[in-house]
Amino acid sequence: MKSVIKTFAAAALLAGASQAAMAAPAKPAAAAPAAAPAAATAGVNGIAVANLDAVIYNSVAFKKAQVDSEAQYKAQIDAAKAKETALNAQLRPLVEKFQKDRAAPGANQAALQTQVQQLQQMQEQGKAEIEKILEPVRLSNAYVLEQITDKRTTAVQAAMSKAGVTLLLNPEAILAATNAYNLNQQILNELNASLPSVGVVPPAGWLPREVREQQAQQGQGQPAPTTDGR
Template identity: 60%
Template sequence: MKMLVKSFVAVALLAGTAQAALAAPKPAAAAPAAAPAAAGVKAGVNGIAFAYLDAIIENSAANRAADAQRPTTYKAQIDQAEARRKQLVAQIQPMVDKYNKDAAAPGANAAAIQQQGETIQKLQESGQQELQKILEPVNLSRAYVREQILDKLDASIQAAMQKNGVTLLLDPRAKLASSNAYDLSRAILTEVDAAIPNAQLVPPAGWLPREVREQQAQQQQAAAAAGGAAPAAGRPDAGGGR
């Protein structure tokens, strides 16, 4: 019972939290990017450094500008999702209250309680899917901006490494001792901002994230391979009629 109520509250608050997050850009200090090294000083021991790549993307000028513009550009979708979220809360919360009351009553009918719970669960799931569908353009915009930044990230990393004498860049989770490496995040961020100060906010019609495009391409290749193999498998042996 507690799990069911908690699940509903989480779903309801999730959409509200997402809407609130879209209403204002993230602060620049949100990421753990460190201050740049002193001018002319080579990085770390034997050119070793580490970098917070996700934080670099989040704090890039292009991403922050997009976060600031998105609530205006997608205001209709955000307002629609928030209005629908409130409707779902108004619809489901009384059902949750009744479920809790009936479940706590002496001699409660277990089958009837279970049926109530399943009905609520289905409404929760369908409501969450509906909200995600409404906000799909917003999420695609986020993915589109991120992909544009990622396209510039590798070259920015290489430039920052070369300028700072870094020959080995580590994931922060692989960092063993801070005295043997330093944070190259700020230097990479500078390169990213120079390479892509602004990103296109609205993706082209029909655009899909790279991972989805790659998955579709793999499926098409597999289907093409299967289609080509089927006739070959069913072809009679060339010498069978002799």
């Protein structure tokens, strides 16, 4: 119980719950490492390194989609923020009462435990309601990322071909490398040229690829629409 009490004592009143739920499934754009500057000779002896996640989050299509999504789903985002504010207002006096009761001489541990459970239940229920409100936003994020990821494969192949690269490695597998090996910018250039924008509203019935694959494995339902809506 002490760890839970400490959490509430630190004012964990769902602050930031809606922001976290609104984040993209992988990472927010601001957290993605920037693409490295283009080197004079990308790839040495046919070897190059590329952070493909960074390429996506720095792409023109992704950045534009973030702006479009905020406008398209403004009602849901505003509703989630309002719900968060209301929930914080509801929880705050209960947390303060809990802290006061806990500090009182001879505090009733059983009563404190009941208060903690009530606070946890309210917090979890509120978080679930916020996530429900933001479900269209999360689906939109998945749709955007899938469209860009699909096109990124072609961009990678084009950049590798132009730079004479035959082996592309993930930076996480490299201890150290100079920018002469970095193919980020070349891939980003190819991606921006081939995909300047993407839709933010999924087709009716669209599901993320991982869900479609799970359904296919389980033999459930009809094939879901692809990213192009067909």
